[in-house]
Amino acid sequence: MSNKHVMHILEEVKNGCLSIEDAFLKLKQSPFEDMGFVKIDHHRELRQGTSEVIYGEGKTARQIVEIASAMVKHGQKTIIITRLSSESAEYIGQYHTMYYNESGRIGVIGIFPKANGKGKIVIATGGTSDIPVAEEAAVTAEALGNQVTKLYDVGVAGIHRLFSHMDEIMSANVIIAIAGMEGALASVIGGIADCPVIAVPTSIGYGASFHGLAALLSMLNSCASGISVVNIDNGFGAGYLASMINHR
Structure with a gap:
């Protein structure tokens, strides 16, 4: 949507020809920016409350720079880039100031907003390999304005490690349970927590784990109530969903 079109809508509101509600609807339905190799949805935050996120895998570092530059030009203050290689991160850093988490392969250009969710998001992993x-x-949730508490390596092989964090578990507004192998951590947390639990199966495990399929099926078949499951290794999806719950 061009500035001229936006001004026309505002003039219609000013003159009483268009209601504020109808004007808001028109802005929500605004088109994208077509850059040839990408069509950037600059109005996603207006429609959904969260700006578009860049999926880095499969894109060249130059493409990511051009996309991010267009987003910055349109006033986006926080840009999340997922599945970002360290090589691409180094290249992007020449053009934009960016926080890069090498372990999570995720970068954030711009500011981390002040936490404004209703509570805290607790992220628990079965083992260190799930970090x-x-x-x-965690970075996704923090970039979306949430307070995050991390409980790493608290899996069922030594379940007393998890039970030593009952205060954090019972005070959480949302919990993300991340585990490979047989994926039992989500069921255990789901059986003791009083908040929604988002289960994330990981591709960690020996042969019969089938690269995370065993954990995925275990989590889908959990007998504990209040558990939702995202795709294998989908930390971004879990952080995003947890943020939506935490801001309701």
């Missing part, structure tokens, strides 16, 4: 997925979830 990369957890870091992707």
